[in-house]
Amino acid sequence: MKILKIRKLICASLSLMMAASFFGCGSKSKGSADAVKNVTFPLKKQATLKMLTSAPSISTQKPNERLIFQRLEKATNVHIDWTCYTDDQYGDKKNLVLSKKESLPDVVFNAGMGNYDLLRYAKQKVIVPVDDMVKNYMPNYSKILKENPHYKKMITAPDGHMYSFAWIEELGSGKEAIQAVGNIPWINKKWIDELGLKMPETTDDLVNVLKAFKEKQPGGKKDIIPMSFISNNGDQDPGSLLGAFGLGDNADHYVVTNDKKVKYTTTQDGYKEGIKWLHSIQQQGLIDKEAFTQKWDTYVSKGKNDRYGLFFTWDKANVAGNPDDYVALPALKGPDGNKNVTRSNGYGLDVGRCVVTSANKNLELTAKWIDKLYEPLQSVQDNWGTYDDKNHQNIFELTKDNTLKHLPLDKTSPWEARANQCVNGPLAVLNSYYGKYTTCPDDAKERLDILHKTYVKDMKAEYNYPIILMSSEDIQSFNQYETAVKSFTERKKSEWILNGGIDKEWDAYLKQMNGFGLDKILKIKQKYLDSYFAK
DSSP states (O other): OOOOOOOOOOGGGHHHHHHHOOSSTTOOOOSSOSOOOSOOSSOSSOEEEEEEEEEOTTSOSOGGGSHHHHHHHHHHOEEEEEEEEEHHHHHHHHHHHHTOGGGOOSEESSOOBOHHHHHHHHHTTSBOOOHHHHHHHOHHHHHHHHHOHHHHHHHBOTTSOBOSEEEEEOSSOGGGSTTSOSSEEEEEHHHHHHTTOOOOOBHHHHHHHHHHHHHHOGGGOSSOEEEOOOTTOGGGSGGGGGGGGSSOOOSSOEEEOTTSOEEEGGGSHHHHHHHHHHHHHHHTTOBOTTTTTOOHHHHHHHHHTTOEEEEEESOGGGTOSSGGGEEEOOOOBOTTSOOOOOOOOOOSEEEEEEEEBTTOOOHHHHHHHHHHTTSHHHHHHHHHOOSOOSSSOOSEEEOTTSOEEEOOOTTSOHHHHHHTTOOOSSEEEOGGGBTTTBOOOHHHHHHHHHIIIIIGGGOOOSOOOOOOOOOHHHHHHHHHHHHHHHHHHHHHHHHHHHHOOHHHHHHHHHHHHHHTTHHHHHHHHHHHHHHHHHO
């Protein structure tokens, strides 16, 4: 049965209703109408749910044009009334929608909510706990959480409730998870071979290779940039090199020692020595002059013109004009023989991917529809794309044994190909699915092979910091302190690499870091890490 749109035209309240409306001209959204009970798919009579989502700007902004959603509607007889915004506009638009309780959708499909947002909106009764929905109506999701209790720990708030449905993508695990190292250093092997050099094994070796790139101009190129990066830009930052000096560094600067203690990387003595070493490279003119100011487009433009001897990023194909010229630089030995690959704190987990609002009067229907997204074959398609799409490049071939086989992407970038078909949202792709329900994507397999062969053996840390939901009070304090601490430490890093002076300023810097609240941050982080391991 189609959704009923009821208009109550009462003159005294007309202006108020118009001001409050968002989904539809002058109509007051009441979420889903006519609650459906004892749901079995496909429904005998069509029902409608209202959902808010986002999509890449290069793809359709009409979700029901996507083949995946068309198949879902046919299988369930549930029509989704979408409101969709492009990714670049979505944050502001979503906040506006959620600020108006009288016109909420039933579901925020790509919610993108972190710890603070989940607890804030729950306290405001904008979103609802989903524990009962999971328990009573979601066998697929319940099974995943039961068999993977570490995920349930990560998505459960301190008050014992779950407030969202997660996105899970496993590609490897532990030290061999695809997220274990983000900012891989890619070195120009073609130039190394042309100049008759050896692959660097120490920090001194690397400096000598970079100097050779600059002075001998391999390939006859006169505009060579021996080393480039984007300072403090996640996967484009050179922090992965600092493992030669101790604990190293990563994007959020937290590491967990093997005795389960939280450390902040940028206050360690080894970090100081590593920054001094990077400054010495800067003094020799071996670092891109724009490394501290450039944006992504500029970084890529120079890379596509094959100017880099060494650069940092997740996937070399995103930057290099000739990716085959580059290989992953192995971990280097530092002056004292130290060799370490710092693990990132990245997980294939987005806790707040999908939420249900307080306007939703059709919780059973919603839960069972979302639970279909956790079916293995459905999740694989939601995450990457689908098959037999006559309008877009297909990601998969559906084989005779009902397995989704990844098709070659040829020269299309993985992101561009997948953006036209995938729907994201709540899903789970587990390691156990590969070889059973789907094949591993070629680009992911290549990266996993690099991690396994090049980096895992030099990862000293047995743990990284898990995703943990903090209490409202703790997350507010944490965010307040971390904003000041992270901004200060990253500014000083760039200054020290450029201008030097870290030895002279070190003691005052450490004092200022605690002045901004680093000691309080670490206390909070340690409390939750202890609790995580205790469970």
